[in-house]
Amino acid sequence: MKQLEQTITSLEVAEMMETRHQKILEKLDGSKDGKTKGIITILTEHDFVLSEYFQESTYKDISGKTNKCYKVTKLGCDFLANKFTGEKGILFTAKYVKRFHEMEEIITQPTCMEDILIFNLQEMKAVKEKMNEQDQKLKCIGTKVDGIKDIVALNPTDWRKETTDLINRMAHNLGGYEHIRAIREESYKLLEQRYGVALSIRLTNKKRRMAEEGICKSKRDKLSNLDVIAEDKKLVEGYTAIIKEMAIKYGVA
Template structure:
């Protein structure tokens, strides 16, 4: 069994732990500096690259199951538990899928091979039906996204849209497209509002470091109408790209 068939990329790990990819890369490199980049290290982390939306090849790592176990030790409490459950489930699914594909039917009689073919066809039809049901449920989830607790779900959906476009590097691109659509529909200038908000907070004595951390999402949160438009746009982008909240979680 190919080792790479049983790995998760550092991009997937970043999404699962809700961190930036560069932070996950930094963590992995720190671990490697401690254990040394030897043959033992290769059984945990495999250096690789991925292609972003600009067709650039950027560094990443493929994590084996042992690599995920080692990485999970850097997280504690609920966050660590959630990541452990997520990667265990992913690896179990991958292993089951590989085992199913490894079944050799060449030694079966023609009659059994025919029945096996019929069975596989029915199984595929059932799987397609389940996937359609899941997609419909997912769209319902996206539509249910409201303006009460919208930041986390919106961020996760945008991250998933970016992944569908080629990876983490597309996150900024997706964000900008959403902001432009919000500005078009509402006639707003989010960058101007952000500048004004920072100036107002400066007059109130808020530190520069806190002001610099503000984003257009903070401006959106200040106005209920803009928030409603933003949530609607994120929903539309998610449905258009076939992304659901369940997939993003």
């Protein structure tokens, strides 16, 4: 591809700013009496890579005399734009941004058959990579759809085992089985909100009834919210639906 050094001369800068070239040189080199430091001196003293901003050069005037100038990079133009405020600074910024944009376009244009071939091959490679990326996304979507189908098809007759399995998988996706308790609490809270029930009260009442029936304490202590849910068909259906929603939310599908 055709290469073009992306700089403009300090002469062009002066023209864009509608000012004398000498004034630009004074900004860069400082005043001749040494009272005012120039940008070049300040950058050099503070160990900046000067060539990233300004590169010393020369030009010949109409009389053939060789004079000093600078090649100015885009960073250098940014620097100078900040030194000129108001309308002059704004107009300079607009002009140099456009100039560098034009240079970028020239650089990216192929100039011979070999360059054109390389350019086309690069485009074909990019298209192929994009297609492969899309294929991977489609496969991923297909896997997720299959997973969602499995969740939706959750067997209501074996709801305790299957919801527990989904909760374990959610916890695994979140980073570990220590998340199981938080997931269960979230599911119970959602169930209570949707169906207007208080699982803790129902659990307490169930334990009291079992105590009155003479059932031993060790057995009563093993009761959980799932035992309360199991007594109400609507709660079973609601809880199962909530676990399905959470499984999809936490990326189990």
